[in-house]
Amino acid sequence: MNQNVIESKTGMLIRKPVAEVFEAFINPVITTQFWFTKSSGRLEVGKHIQWDWEMYNASTQVDVKTIEPNKRLVIQWSGYDSPTTVEWIFTSLGADSTFVSITESGFSGDQAKVAQYGMDSTGGFTLVLAGLKALLEHNIHLNLILDRFPKGIEQAG
Numbered sequence: 001m002n003q004n005v006i007e008s009k010t011g012m013l014i015r016k017p018v019a020e021v022f023e024a025f026i027n028p029v030i031t032t033q034f035w036f037t038k039s040s041g042r043l044e045v046g047k048h049i050q051w052d053w054e055m056y057n058a059s060t061q062v063d064v065k066t067i068e069p070n071k072r073l074v075i076q077w078s079g080y081d082s083p084t085t086v087e088w089i090f091t092s093l094g095a096d097s098t099f100v101s102i103t104e105s106g107f108s109g110d111q112a113k114v115a116q117y118g119m120d121s122t123g124g125f126t127l128v129l130a131g132l133k134a135l136l137e138h139n140i141h142l143n144l145i146l147d148r149f150p151k152g153i154e155q156a157g
Helices: 018-026 109-138 146-147
Strands: 008-014 050-052 060-069 072-077 082-091 098-105
Touching: 008 109, 018 072, 018 082, 018 098, 018 109, 098 109, 109 146
Parallel strands: none
Antiparallel strands: 008 098, 050 060, 060 072, 072 082, 082 098
């Protein structure tokens, strides 16, 4: 059963110019400081990229669908049981602030699985945005993704 009804959505104000915030998501030199640990390259339309979370021995395949500089980014990635689409919208709120909204859609499975995927995605992207905010606004590495599932603790949720 294919369920496209549930979308995960989250957003955060980042007190930095839109170009700097946008660059943080397409440039793996920056992104690896707050999200994944390794990338096969910078995001470019039509490019196939691999992102790795080495601490979890996990990876995802990323196909870059759309890049509208400083406005919008769309990828399709391996997702949970099947590929999903992730869209970032960057809204400039003056010279020094950007609102980033992230939506993931295309979850598949039964209703319970789709609901769980949506909740997990929302929580995960909220951590990503909080890590980005700390990095760009205060140059602090919170290690939110690393610390989400520490060794010796059963995975919650």
